[in-house]
Amino acid sequence: MLQRFWSTFGAARDLFWVLALGVLLVFGFFLALGAVHPGEMRWPTIGVVALGALWVIHAWLQSRAGVARDPRMVHARERRGF
Numbered sequence: 001m002l003q004r005f006w007s008t009f010g011a012a013r014d015l016f017w018v019l020a021l022g023v024l025l026v027f028g029f030f031l032a033l034g035a036v037h038p039g040e041m042r043w044p045t046i047g048v049v050a051l052g053a054l055w056v057i058h059a060w061l062q063s064r065a066g067v068a069r070d071p072r073m074v075h076a077r078e079r080r081g082f
Contacts, residue, residue, distance in 0.1 A: 020055050024048060 027048045030036040038045040 024052050
């Protein structure tokens with residue numbers, strides 16, 4: 001039961017970060033189009049900037065977590081000389 005809870009929690013956490021990245025990309029897209037003016041939409045802009053900062057911190061922590069590397073990828077990289 002506890003194992004199922006943690007796997008569901010992990011999936012929900014991953015879904016949150018994917019959706020957060022989607023919100024950032026959509027906001028950036030409309031910002032680039034000129035449809036969104038950050039000065040006129042202060043609170044949504046503050047929210048998106050905060051979400052972006054959280055996503056950057058999350059990505060940095062994930063990169064430092066030392067996720068196990070796939071031995072096939074390591075071998076392929078060494079074979080190519082990288």
